[in-house]
Amino acid sequence: KQEVTQIPAALSVPEGENLVLNCSFTDSAIYNLQWFRQDPGKGLTSLLLIQSSQREQTSGRLNASLDKSSGRSTLYIAASQPGDSATYLCAVEGGSYIPTFGRGTSLIVHP
């Protein structure tokens, strides 16, 4: 059964820092990996979707990479801002087509 682990569980940084959030998964036979953002008490918003044939995706200050063979993905946030404070979840989709979610990384960016 697919297991998804996110490290660190929590992160607090000053504004302006570049950040790396990590996601690892146990079964490399995946179709895609997706990063989501969740604000407190809210639903999830999709940030980036990487298909299994791709190595990375970029959107503004966000860059996500995928190394399927090693079962790892990273989400890079450049020049962090207080508005980036949220929980970031990764989800992998495999043979069942139903995504498996990690527990998330809770990020606080303080001014």
Added chain:
Amino acid sequence: DGGITQSPKYLFRKEGQNVTLSCEQNLNHDAMYWYRQDPGQGLRLIYYSQIVNDFQKGDIAEGYSVSREKKESFPLTVTSAQKNPTAFYLCASSPAVTQETQYFGPGTRLLVL
């Protein structure tokens, strides 16, 4: 304005009571999902539906029931058999159950009185 709506935002359940959470989407998506989220936990799948009049159990279906009579609607009933229902419930939809981005509603927080 297209999207997914969930109601109510907060719901209180008394012991032995069944309660129903609403999920509606106007995105014309075939697939819909229900997840449960507990503090510090990832999302766990309760039920999903690939098409109208069809649904499948997820990892934690016990104590829950669903229906999919209309494409736009996928209500979740939390029955009295669910002994620990306090959680945040999230509904999602996608064009199909194959390699598609999921779109999430704002969630319903269920509390037990």
